Amino acid sequence: MSRRLIKSMPSGSFLMLLLFIAILVSALAVSYSAHWNRQLLNELYGELSVRDKAQAEWGRLILEQSTWTAHNRIEALASEQLKMHIPDPAAVRMVRP
Numbered sequence: 001m002s003r004r005l006i007k008s009m010p011s012g013s014f015l016m017l018l019l020f021i022a023i024l025v026s027a028l029a030v031s032y033s034a035h036w037n038r039q040l041l042n043e044l045y046g047e048l049s050v051r052d053k054a055q056a057e058w059g060r061l062i063l064e065q066s067t068w069t070a071h072n073r074i075e076a077l078a079s080e081q082l083k084m085h086i087p088d089p090a091a092v093r094m095v096r097p
Contacts, residue, residue, distance in 0.1 A: 067073070078084040
């Protein structure tokens, strides 16, 4: 039956039908590609947001670390809690290896 249909159609009509199907498939592929691109772009923006939050947290942690390890803070803790003090220069002895 399909051979009769193809034979009964003019020679250009089959080519037109084939081109129409190719255009339809191409349009669906473009639509799918655009949708996929939007999904990936949204995922990228989400990951960039996570990265920015992690960088901000890292900066805060670096600042906190520098605060906790400041020399004057360590010296104050040593003198207050451990009752340590800097010796007089006369009490210091140099030891040679």
